Amino acid sequence: MNWLAIWEIYSFEMARTRRTLAQSIVSPVISTVLYFVVFGSAIGSRITEVDGVSYGSFIVPGLIMLSVLTQSIANASFGIYFPRFTGTIYELLSAPISFFEIVLGYVGAAATKSIILGSIILATAGLFVPLELAHPFWMALFLVLTAITFSLFGFIIGIWADGFEKLQIIPLLIITPLAFLGGSFYSISMLPPFWQKVSLLNPVVYLISGFRWSFYEIADVSLSISLGMIGFFLAICMGIIWWIFKTGYQLKN
Amino acid sequence: MRPIISVSNLTKTYKGGFTALKNINLDIQDGEIFGLLGPNGAGKTTLISIICGIVNPGEGSITVDGHDIIRDYRATRSLIGLVPQELTTDAFETVWHTVSFSRGLYGKPKNPAHIEKVLKELSLWDKKDEKIMSLSGGMKRRVLIAKALSHEPQILFLDEPTAGVDVELRKDMWQVVRELRASGVTIILTTHYIEEAEEMADRIGVISNGEIILVEEKAELMRKLGTKQLTLELHSKLRKIPTSLKAHKLELMEEGMQLTYTYDTRGTRTGITTLLNDLSKAKIKFRDINTSQSSLEDIFVNLVKRSK
Ligand SMILES: Nc1ncnc2c1ncn2[C@@H]1O[C@H](COP(=O)(O)OP(=O)(O)O)[C@@H](O)[C@H]1O
Ligand SMILES: [Mg+2]
Numbered sequence: 001m002n003w004l005a006i007w008e009i010y011s012f013e014m015a016r017t018r019r020t021l022a023q024s025i026v027s028p029v030i031s032t033v034l035y036f037v038v039f040g041s042a043i044g045s046r047i048t049e050v051d052g053v054s055y056g057s058f059i060v061p062g063l064i065m066l067s068v069l070t071q072s073i074a075n076a077s078f079g080i081y082f083p084r085f086t087g088t089i090y091e092l093l094s095a096p097i098s099f100f101e102i103v104l105g106y107v108g109a110a111a112t113k114s115i116i117l118g119s120i121i122l123a124t125a126g127l128f129v130p131l132e133l134a135h136p137f138w139m140a141l142f143l144v145l146t147a148i149t150f151s152l153f154g155f156i157i158g159i160w161a162d163g164f165e166k167l168q169i170i171p172l173l174i175i176t177p178l179a180f181l182g183g184s185f186y187s188i189s190m191l192p193p194f195w196q197k198v199s200l201l202n203p204v205v206y207l208i209s210g211f212r213w214s215f216y217e218i219a220d221v222s223l224s225i226s227l228g229m230i231g232f233f234l235a236i237c238m239g240i241i242w243w244i245f246k247t248g249y250q251l252k253n
Numbered sequence: 254m255r256p257i258i259s260v261s262n263l264t265k266t267y268k269g270g271f272t273a274l275k276n277i278n279l280d281i282q283d284g285e286i287f288g289l290l291g292p293n294g295a296g297k298t299t300l301i302s303i304i305c306g307i308v309n310p311g312e313g314s315i316t317v318d319g320h321d322i323i324r325d326y327r328a329t330r331s332l333i334g335l336v337p338q339e340l341t342t343d344a345f346e347t348v349w350h351t352v353s354f355s356r357g358l359y360g361k362p363k364n365p366a367h368i369e370k371v372l373k374e375l376s377l378w379d380k381k382d383e384k385i386m387s388l389s390g391g392m393k394r395r396v397l398i399a400k401a402l403s404h405e406p407q408i409l410f411l412d413e414p415t416a417g418v419d420v421e422l423r424k425d426m427w428q429v430v431r432e433l434r435a436s437g438v439t440i441i442l443t444t445h446y447i448e449e450a451e452e453m454a455d456r457i458g459v460i461s462n463g464e465i466i467l468v469e470e471k472a473e474l475m476r477k478l479g480t481k482q483l484t485l486e487l488h489s490k491l492r493k494i495p496t497s498l499k500a501h502k503l504e505l506m507e508e509g510m511q512l513t514y515t516y517d518t519r520g521t522r523t524g525i526t527t528l529l530n531d532l533s534k535a536k537i538k539f540r541d542i543n544t545s546q547s548s549l550e551d552i553f554v555n556l557v558k559r560s561k
Contacts, residue, residue: 002327008357019345087341091400094305095358096330252309253267 005097009105010112013079017113024075025117028067032121035063036128039185050187051218056129061212062184064121068114068143069150069179069204073171076110076154081167084158084250093252099245103155110151111144118143132216138223139214145230146207152237159250178204188220203229255319256280257408257439258304263313265299265463273299275463277313281408281441286434288454288471289443296463297443298338301410305335317408331359334406338413338443340393344386348377351385352399359404371402374429391422398426402433409433411442415449427453483514483525485532486541495535501528512537 017024040056050058083089092102125131133139161167182204188196199205200221210226213219219226243249258281265274273296281287289297302308304315306326315322317329343351352368372378375395380388385396394414401409411430415423430440430453444450450457451471458468467474490509501524504513516523532539 002360004360004362005358008354012354015350016345083343086343087337087339088343090307090335090337090341091355091358093307094330094333094335095355096327096360097358098327248309252307 002097002101005095006101006105006108009092009102010109013075013106013109014112016079017075017109024071024113025120028071028117029120029124032063032067033124035059035066036125040128043185050190051216053216053218054129057131057216058187058212059185060122060125060129060131061215062182062208063125064118064143065146065182065204065208065211066179066184067121068118068146069175069207070171071117072110072114072147072150073154073157073175075113076107076151077158077161077167077171078154079106079110080155080158081161085164089251099241103152103241103245107148107151107155110154111147114147114151115143118147133214134217135214139211142207142211142214142226142230145234146211149230149234149237152234152241156237156240156244159244162250178202183208183220187218203233206230254283257283257318258441259316260300260304261314263300263303263310263315265296265303265308265311273463274303274311277463277465279458279465279468281439282456284434284437284439285455286430286440286442286453288450288457289441289460290445290447290450290457291443291460292445295445295460297460298412299463300460301335301412301441301443305333305410306330331404332407334401334404334409336394336397336401336409336411336414338416340390340397342385342393342396345384347382347384348372348388348396348399349381351396352403355400356403361404367405368399368403371399374425374432375399376425390417391419394418394422395425398429402429406438408439408441411440413443413445415444415446480515480517481523481544481546483516483528483542483544485512485514485539486510487512488538488540491537495537497535498528498531501531512539 036056036059039059043055047055049055083092122131157167157170181199182202183199188199188205188209191199206221206226206229209220210223210230213223213226244251258279260277260279263274263277264272266272277300289300291297299308303310304317304322306322306329310323318332320328322329346354349368349372352372353363353365356364356368369378372381375398377392377395377399380392385393388396398411398414409430414426418426430442434440442449442453454471456468457471457474459466487510491505491512492509494503494505494512501514504515505511506513514525514528516525
């Protein structure tokens with residue numbers, strides 16, 4: 001393993017975050033606070049409790065997941081797309097590093113950023129509402145796995161995209177709707193039976209459910225199913241990345 | 254001696270079906286400066302990109318210092334520094350950061366003294382904290398060279414290094430190249446400028462339409478393929494070339510004031526003595542005489558024409 005190279009890519013990406021601090025940290029935190037104010041106060045005044053948890057507290061895990069999902073994808077996809085776009089990717093391809101190491105550097109950095117971001121949002125939320133953390137270990141595990149999985153997914157998008165438009169389109173058209181409909185702001189059990197069934201097709205439901213369980217021990221689906229689903233997505237993403245590197249898809253002519 | 258780079262039977266067809274390299278066989282010797290000369294679209298960049306790992310090879314095999322470029326890519330790529338043709342840089346990075354980054358990618362521990370030396374040699378030292386986007390094209394080219402040298406490569410590829418580059422940088426660059434060669438680094442430069450290959454290279458390979466047409470020591474190439482012109486400035490105007498001189502295939506120029514004799518330096522006999530004798534017999538007197546060697550450009554144009 002070329003650890004120095006992995007570290008070099010990782011710190012390069014982290015340095016890019018520091019330069020664009022407003023974009024990468026401040027803006028997601030602000031939008032979360034806005035969600036919090038709008039949904040928490042407006043809806044919270046009507047729905048006081050969900051499954052015995054105050055509405056304001058109930059939405060915190062979903063809001064964190066929402067940011068972690070979108071930011072993991074945004075960071076990782078941009079991270080690898082940018083060198084492809086400028087042409088500096090030549091250096092990654094001609095250096096004595098394996099594709100695996102490249103992924104480790106980029107995805108590691110993107111996931112780190114999301115985890116930091118998630119923690120900041122959690123701390124911010126703590127200023128507004130009382131929070132319980134029933135299972136800190138599980139909480140951390142869900143956070144880390146989600147950050148890694150969706151950073152991998154973002155990496156795939158960054159390789160697949162051949163324009164800035166394509167880079168935006170999947171997060172915008174698929175991820176954001178799935179995240180909103182994934183039970184960030186409500187419990188699946190509040191939906192009519194038909195829509196409950198449909199919701200179970202939405203992968204984000206499993207993430208949010210498991211993550212919320214680690215806070216309040218309330219869940220829409222069982223913990224093991226949640227974990228299994230994350231593991232499943234992780235495996236799919238790794239499989240696609242393995243294929244990309246085997247074939248040089250979009251990277252090598 | 255074992256060649257440092259050995260390309261055998263390399264054929265590369267791009268996805269669109271275009272065959273950019275056709276059965277290339279080429280050995281680069283350790284420590285030499287090899288000039289790969291060919292017109293635009295000949296396949297120079299493709300060949301370099303394959304050796305460096307940027308483009309997938311098609312058929313054939315390549316070894317660098319005895320290692321296969323696919324199986325032992327870590328070993329081969331560690332030895333190579335690449336200065337790409339395009340000015341591809343990280344606009345938002347500082348010079349120092351981007352050059353240090355390159356060293357790290359090659360798995361070399363930090364060595365600020367080496368980076369400093371490289372930046373100074375390339376007159377980049379006072380720019381080290383500037384963002385690359387604020388630099389001129391020539392300065393960006395220097396940054397790319399610095400990146401390639403940051404990890405102390407044994408082999409340096411320069412892909413059209415002087416395209417769009419000012420005279421000063423060209424001089425600096427050749428200075429750096431000479432020093433590198435003196436320290437044992439093998440240098441492969443591609444160019445479609447003849448003067449560049451002529452000035453710098455020890456050996457020259459000519460590539461056209463994806464085929465290596467010829468590989469030769471530069472001096473040998475000049476000797477073998479060079480023709481020379483012998484020009485005679487005449488004392489008085491000559492209306493036509495006398496029949497006694499027909500055999501020499503002379504050309505009458507400058508309204509009859511100049512005679513040009515073209516001879517092949519390949520021949521053991523140039524025919525100059527006989528020509529001078531014949532001229533004297535024909536009572537043609539001349540004021541001045543000079544010879545000129547055909548440039549590599551002429552050779553090159555001839556070769557490429559012949560291969561088409
Ligand atoms: N990615 C690619 N896909 C298809 N054709 C390509 C690609 N890259 C280069 N070519 C073609 O291959 C030929 C050789 O290109 P190149 O190696 O860049 O030549 P040179 O560097 O000698 O100018 C050109 O005709 C070019 O159009
Ligand atoms: Mg080229």
